[in-house]
Amino acid sequence: GLLGGPAPPNDPGTPGSGIADNDLLAVAQSVNGGIFSTDDAAILEFDFVPSSNLAAFNFVFSSDEYLTYVNTNFNDVFAFFVSGPGITGPYSSPAAFPNGSENVALVPGTNTPITISTIHPGANGQFYINNTGNSFSHNGFTVPIPVELEVECGETYHFKFAIADCTDDYLNTAVFL
Numbered sequence: 001g002l003l004g005g006p007a008p009p010n011d012p013g014t015p016g017s018g019i020a021d022n023d024l025l026a027v028a029q030s031v032n033g034g035i036f037s038t039d040d041a042a043i044l045e046f047d048f049v050p051s052s053n054l055a056a057f058n059f060v061f062s063s064d065e066y067l068t069y070v071n072t073n074f075n076d077v078f079a080f081f082v083s084g085p086g087i088t089g090p091y092s093s094p095a096a097f098p099n100g101s102e103n104v105a106l107v108p109g110t111n112t113p114i115t116i117s118t119i120h121p122g123a124n125g126q127f128y129i130n131n132t133g134n135s136f137s138h139n140g141f142t143v144p145i146p147v148e149l150e151v152e153c154g155e156t157y158h159f160k161f162a163i164a165d166c167t168d169d170y171l172n173t174a175v176f177l
Contacts, residue, residue: 028077041164063173066140076173084157
């Protein structure tokens with residue numbers, strides 16, 4: 001489980017959805033060109049109407065792939081794609097949002113997507129927490145990462161939260177909001 005007792009030495013994960021996602025593959029390949037597939041994607045999509053000119057939240061990225069698979073093609077990927085008024089991006093979006101979407105899950109202060117290969121002790125280590133041997137079953141996770149979006153109050157936006165395995169369908173990775 002996620003809480004209680006020592007972490008198991010290896011959390012193999014469970015075969016999941018089998019779903020691939022081309023947007024996640026593009027994000028993964030921007031970090032490591034040796035990744036050619038995604039699998040077991042979990043995707044949550046919804047429209048929202050902000051009640052102010054700022055939409056903000058924090059997230060924590062966590063993985064059992066830390067640190068064994070840093071800079072390999074087993075580099076699970078996640079992204080928060082947003083589309084709507086004033087946003088133009090290279091990723092897909094619903095027909096009601098024809099200008100594409102952008103990934104807002106980035107290493108703070110950069111345009112770099114967050115993966116085990118972009119936040120670990122050797123890269124952006126100030127955002128990494130080693131968890132080997134502790135009670136939570138993933139080997140490492142990030143500090144809470146803030147996302148702040150300038151939006152137009154009262155307009156409709158679309159969020160797509162997505163995470164997937166890369167290359168294989170083993171070892172769990174998660175995002176917590």
